[in-house]
Amino acid sequence: QDLDTENPIKIGYVGALSGDTALWGQAGLNGMELTAKQINEEGGILGREVQIIGLDGKGAPDDSVTAYKKLVEEEGVCAVVGTNFSSCNIAIAAVADELEVPVIATAASNDQVTVDSDGNLHPYSFRLCFIDSYMGYLAGTYAYDELGLKTCAVIEDITDSYSTSVGDYMVQTFTDLGGELVASEEAQNGDNDFRAQLTKIAAAQPDVVFIPWNYENVCLIAQQARELGITSVFFGADGWDTTELIDLSNGALEGCYYVSRPGFNLPDAAAYGEVYQKEYNVALESECLYGNDGVQWIKQAIEAAGSDDPKAIRDQLEATDSFDGLLGHMSVDPETHNPSRDAAIFEVKDNEVQYVGIYDPESK
Amino acid sequence: MLNSFQEGVLIICCVNMIAVLGMSVLTGFTRLFSFGNAGFMSIGAYAAAICSVEYHMPFVVSILIGAAAAGAVSYVLGSLTIRLRGDYFLISCLGFGECVRVLFNYTKNITGGANGYSNIPYKTTGIVAVICTVLAFIIAWNFIHSRYGQALSAIRENELAAAANGINVVRYKKMSFVFSAIYAGWAGGLYAHYLRFITPTLFNLGKSSELVITTVLGGLGSLTGSVLGTIIVQILPEIFRSMSEYRMLFYGIAVVLMILLRPDGLYGYREFSLKRLIARITNPGKSKTAKEQK
Amino acid sequence: MKILIQQIITGISIGSVYALIASGYALVYSLLDFSNWAHGEVCMLGAYVCFMATTVNNMPYWLSCVLGIGGAAVISFLNEKIAYRKIRNNGSPNMFLMIAAMGLSTTYQNLANVIWGSKFKQLPKIFSVGTINFDGIYIGTTDMLCLGLSAVALVILLLIINKSKFGLHVRAVACSSRTAGLLGVKIDRVIAVVFMLAGALAGLAGIMYGMKYNIYPTMGNVGLKAFIASVIGGLGSVPGAIAGAVLLGLIETVVSGYISSGLRDLISFCLLILILLVRPSGLFGVDVQEKA
Amino acid sequence: MAQELLRVEHLSAAYGGIHALHDISLEVEEGEIVAVLGANGAGKSTLLKCLSGEKKFLNGSITFDGKPLPSKPYQVVENGMVIVPEGRQIFYKLSVKDNLKVGCCLRNDKDGIRKDFERVYAMFPRLKERENQYGGLLSGGEQQMLAIARGLMAKPRLLMLDEPGLGLAPIIVNQIMDILKEVNEEGTTILLIEQNARKALKLCDRAYLMNVGNIVTEGTGKELLADSTLMEAYLGQ
């Protein structure tokens, strides 16, 4: 109607739009564009049109930094969403502090994305996801306390910071609670045969195997583990969170658990998923939900600030004490910029991912 | 003045150019193919970064230590593998590069492992990068045009004849290997102080092959070709950045086309010369026959 | 003890997949003296062709496999026809072929990304319906099939290369295509047939690989392992490639199993260097040089 | 009169800008031995490269047995013209035996091949001794013998030899001349390039004399041998 298209609000997206992780980058960008379209149909932000500009960061820190700089310097965006890789966001964080345009990481869960290794806050970096340590903590506690498992094994991707840090936290929590680590194995990104490691795990006969990997490798690991006669419970984190988990695992994950935020199970997300499916003719990915939440969160911040000045947006993002997105409710800790949001446990049962419920060990 | 994006692209271009110049000496002039130079880059990067962050050394010293570390490692590796021929040498370098990556991932306590190594001071500004590149070019140029460089070309052409004319083939090959590693280490150190954050994956096999491809595209046996090659390989994808998913596809196709259409690279066996360019413009017929003779 | 046996079996079965890829790779190397880095991508494309045939077009599985193998052969042939042949005719150094192959590999990987997306796809797992359990030692059926197929491929290739007239022509062209041409060998045809053969092997390997581990655009990266395997075995020697592949699989598993899975590649690499220091042309490689 | 087998008309060829052949014309009749003589760089090898289909020429025509020369080297061989190239060009990774086998790759007469094997081994006993050695490890002269033997194995209608005597002991050079004579008498036409003009002229029926890309003269071997001014001017004898 009277949407101001002359003077749009530009929001950038950095993600892997090419290469072997392009799927998620594209999904995030699609999600943002869909949301922007919906926002524009409803009158935009502050009456201005929202524009999404996506640039390829190849999932590499250096390319992502360049893409971020280009978005800020050449495209004049007021905020950036992305990436889904911690390493990229750690690299961007220092640059963002200089260029003073906030960046909201989607699935980048490493602690250092928002707080550097000396404990200093990156004022312009935010994120939507859990941090590794929290997921590790939840998984470890749930496995020990709720499932009553006593011995654990872990297999980590040593080339992936997500995998190593989530895995380490899982094991640490589990052993701190009194559990025992009986096997700790490593593999590398690109491997797809894990039987050498699994043979060792099989010999140790753990109650639970932590598999903090991306779902595709999880499915390979699980199947190979079952082939080698491992009957333990497998436990994972939000890398498992996909609609394809059941299809790809061929039943190998029956009786296994993972911890993630609520998402696909929420009615809003499901509705969004239908629209998304119609629009792009591909299945919904969690990265789309992240993209949506990123845009919505920025919208909320701009509206609260009354302007799209990056500094003002930053202040509002930091001050967020309630934001409701497709991934549920969250608030921001101004000290760390980490969101605190509900965590949920999911179980694979009867060839279906079932929502077990919100899990918060503190509240017990 | 350049904005930070343009400066960033310039710096990345310069850093890569230094690594490619080293590669050019090794591959273009000695005809040894190394798919491990990203490994040397990472050694330089980590060594320099650690010097800066842990020991608060001045930037120049850190960079020098990084380059020296890469050189030292290459010397040891070269002592073992330089006698291997062709693809056997290639695979040993490739394996080395992958190993370095695994090692940096593995030594979490020192390097941060897959989490990366962060908080490196920002020291590689555009000016620094340009000065380093010019310096690197002059040194490489002088090296190549001295008896050392000539010896390398002789080895490339015919090892046996080179040896029969008093050239210690193993020593010179090792020299060019170390030279390229020092350049890679130098580039790596600069890179770390540009990006402020490094992880082992930055220096994967893809990076090594990019260096080789750039060298070949620029033209084997031509330093100016390497410079031009780097500019094209670094700037072209920048133009395609918004084409997202097709970007790498085009890159692949461009590599194949270049090899098919300009088999000698942009400047195979010759250096770019202003004189020749002018001659070609003013007298197109004659320079054409000169080209055909090749 | 049981673990050791299990590890050895695992090693051999991992190696057998490498072997299937390495044999086609070695075939091309033996002919043109260059590392066909696009070989892994041909495997990948073969697997995708098979996948498209079964799941999208609902063809019977055997027919899909045939199509996959044929498709890979055709792609491999096209690589030769469009790219490699021209480079050879240009008289460029052999390393250029390798660079072109790298370009092709990037192209195919990203093409697959664009067409099929980067998600894992599953082939119907008709063979891996289970593992055979020998008293707590598990042997995968797909693994045995791979090993069997590699063995058959090896025997067939050896017969072709060493016993047939075509094989002699292949070796002659490998040595000097110019002279072979002057003596009446139809060089282009010989090379094209070899590429098709290698492509067919790649397709077969891709399908086996896909059956075991799913298919995805970067699955061709396993070609690198095949490359390393052929180097261990001696470049250009098909039996060497297969022996090298099984050896590599064994080294990897045993190192992961008994030393450290994180340092697996590091230790395998040190062993590789060690092998090369003792035998600079790999285990089975012969290095005939023109004498002075 | 014998039948014409090969005719070259107004042939010219160049390497980049350098012209190596200018307007060459010559012919070879069935059953002849024709020699082409000339100093270093006269263009003799270039001529043979054109004839073997390896080098594209600029102008002119080549007809073999009444038909124009095909463009691919292997098609030329199929037509019955085989070259023993300059610089031996041994398959250095193939055994001596396999080298010879490649030589007869277009033949299918098993018995004939076996006989020819015996025959070349009888001609060059050295090769029989080294039968299973890699070609690349032979001595220079042994390689040369192998190259000639390989050419003979093809049993061509027209055999073209580029300096077959290169690097051979004098006694062997003489033997080769005898062998060529013998082969010729069995019906193979021969086009020979040889630096040893005297030997070549004694052997051949006719000869062409080349100088810097041109044919300066032609005649029978006897005529040229007798023409001492010519011999001195171009061949230094």
Place this chain on the structure above:
Amino acid sequence: MSEPILEMRGVEKRFGGVRAIDEFSLKVEPGMVYGLIGPNGAGKTTIFNTITGIYHVDAGKILFQGKDITKVEPHQAARLGIARTFQNIRLFGNLSVKSNVEISCNMNAGYHLGDALLRTPRYRRVTKETEERAMEFLKIVGLADKGEERASSLPYGHQRKLEIARAMATNPKLLLLDEPAAGMNADESLELVEFIRELKERFQITILMIEHHMDVVTSLCDACTVLNFGKTLAAGTVEEIKKNPEVIAAYLGGDE
């Protein structure tokens, strides 16, 4: 008589079952042109390869100016003053004719890496000298005007000469020539003979030469050894050898 410049004592070299050289001994006095002839595959080139360190002998000793060089590497042999040409020409094909010779001159160039990288005056001076020296050698072989051409585009005969120039540029005391006249006609061979004589006079070198052209051997060599199956068949002056019936039977044949 002076000390021999090159001496081989009971040298043996086997390849698998083949004894390429067998109990071979040889003495070459300084200043001579010494011929090494014999049937194909007799082991002549192999002898060169053992002298220059390309092959290492299985038994026996090789002395150069009284010094044991049995185990030297090729580049060390070159530095000691032994230069050679190859039976199959081995030039630096893609480099210019001039660079081919310069590379050999460099062997004795007196500057270091530091000089090169910083382009010190010494570097400039030495480079200039090298260039001049290279041009001088090219002049001697008559290729001065072809300095900028690619070595591989030269005709065969010129390539041979370039190889000799390149060998001479290392400043050798002993020059090994492997069939220098191969592929040359009679006229050119004569020219070559003159040229080699000139080289010998001018640079005071000793020459050991393998050759099948008997007229070249006759007019150049002061003495020669005939090799057969890796063993000495005969040795002496050329005239003596030409009359030796065994040599005629094994090598020369009837009519020469």
